[in-house]
Amino acid sequence: EKGGYDHFMLKEIFEQPQTIFDSLRGRLDAKAGKLTLGGLREHTDLLKEANRIIIVACGTSWHAGLVAEYMIEELCRIPVEVEYASEFRYRNPVVGKGDVIIAVSQSGETADTLVAMESAKEKGAIILGVCNVVGSSIARLSHAGVYTHAGPEIGVASTKAFTAQLAVLALIGLKVAVEKGTITEQRFQHLLDELEDVSDKVAIALELNEQVKKIADKYKDARDFLYLGRGYNFPVALEGALKLKEISYIHAEGYPAAEMKHGPIALVDENLPVVFVATKDSYYEKIVSNIQEIKARKGMVIAITTEGDQIIPGMADDVIVVPEADELVAPIISVIPLQLLAYHIGVLKGLDVDKPRNLAKSVTVE
Numbered sequence: 284e285k286g287g288y289d290h291f292m293l294k295e296i297f298e299q300p301q302t303i304f305d306s307l308r309g310r311l312d313a314k315a316g317k318l319t320l321g322g323l324r325e326h327t328d329l330l331k332e333a334n335r336i337i338i339v340a341c342g343t344s345w346h347a348g349l350v351a352e353y354m355i356e357e358l359c360r361i362p363v364e365v366e367y368a369s370e371f372r373y374r375n376p377v378v379g380k381g382d383v384i385i386a387v388s389q390s391g392e393t394a395d396t397l398v399a400m401e402s403a404k405e406k407g408a409i410i411l412g413v414c415n416v417v418g419s420s421i422a423r424l425s426h427a428g429v430y431t432h433a434g435p436e437i438g439v440a441s442t443k444a445f446t447a448q449l450a451v452l453a454l455i456g457l458k459v460a461v462e463k464g465t466i467t468e469q470r471f472q473h474l475l476d477e478l479e480d481v482s483d484k485v486a487i488a489l490e491l492n493e494q495v496k497k498i499a500d501k502y503k504d505a506r507d508f509l510y511l512g513r514g515y516n517f518p519v520a521l522e523g524a525l526k527l528k529e530i531s532y533i534h535a536e537g538y539p540a541a542e543m544k545h546g547p548i549a550l551v552d553e554n555l556p557v558v559f560v561a562t563k564d565s566y567y568e569k570i571v572s573n574i575q576e577i578k579a580r581k582g583m584v585i586a587i588t589t590e591g592d593q594i595i596p597g598m599a600d601d602v603i604v605v606p607e608a609d610e611l612v613a614p615i616i617s618v619i620p621l622q623l624l625a626y627h628i629g630v631l632k633g634l635d636v637d638k639p640r641n642l643a644k645s646v647t648v649e
């Protein structure tokens with residue numbers, strides 16, 4: 284049942300080229316320049332006219348929501364807020380007609396997310412679900428939605444559900460943008476092509492497995508880790524830190540790289556590994572100077588970079604090179620080595636990576 288892999292987590296990490304493909308299949312037709320999202324039906328219009336989109340989710344799904352904030356604001360020019368479902372539901376939020384809620388959930392059963400959508404629905408908001416489990420409570424409560432097709436996720440830590448969420452949220456953003464006319468035809472076609480290619484690039488990133496395992500061995504005894512990224516890669520840094528915490532029980536924090544100097548930089552010394560998600564994008568030069576700031580304080584830098592990068596390899600202690608992609612789809616690729624890093628550190632420490640202590644696969648209590 285683990286398909287020859289030692290753990291479900293590794294199997295599910297390696298399934299990603301397929302599960303991303305499955306989540307795009309029948310929806311994305313790059314050759315014809317077309318995008319079909321049957322699940323949205325008449326709600327595409329409501330999304331197009333939304334005053335505001337509020338994404339509610341927890342944990343890894345919340346990180347996918349953060350990436351979607353960057354995507355949707357850029358593509359659709361609609362203001363997006365991303366809320367922890369647990370906070371949103373309890374604070375009597377200002378929400379109502381004209382607002383569209385997107386609930387993102389692998390299991391479709393997360394209690395906080397479910398209740399957050401219920402109360403927004405009562406107040407007149409339109410609810411869309413991005414769920415992995417067909418017929419789940421969140422899917423049933425939604426007015427409409429788009430399923431991720433990641434297949435059953437057994438490992439408690441979410442991996443393939445996350446990349447499927449990113450793929451589907453990109454499709455939603457693109458669909459609304461093209462209907463709304465907030466994207467040029469050229470950029471639309473370019474992003475369709477990029478999404479079409481992303482599964483193959485994820486497969487290439489998975490070939491880094493052995494290299495990442497060696498890096499895991501080198502850093503497995505660290506007490507703390509810092510993960511930094513900017514722009515589309517900032518939520519990837521948060522996700523990398525969450526995976527490491529869950530799977531290896533090493534304390535890790537993710538930050539937007541520029542926030543470092545407002546506090547976390549005080550932690551940096553020769554014992555602190557700092558993982559930079561530093562692929563080639565519009566933030567590249569800024570993140571290069573953030574890496575310099577860490578090296579100047581003797582931190583150990585592990586950098587996720589893009590093929591052909593001439594600068595970062597000369598600065599970092601360890602470099603993990605992933606295929607180049609448009610910054611909007613880059614998180615689908617740059618998260619892969621971070622999933623592998625957490626996995627290998629957990630395994631090297633002899634931990635139960637499929638069932639980390641204190642965690643449940645679906646959190647149906649508040």
Ligand code: F6R
Pocket residue numbers: 341342343344345387388389390391392393396439440441442525529644645646
């Ligand atoms: C992290 C993880 C959790 C879930 C969170 C939300 O690896 O699995 O943080 O992402 O509990 O769960 P869903 O997506 O089922 O609502």
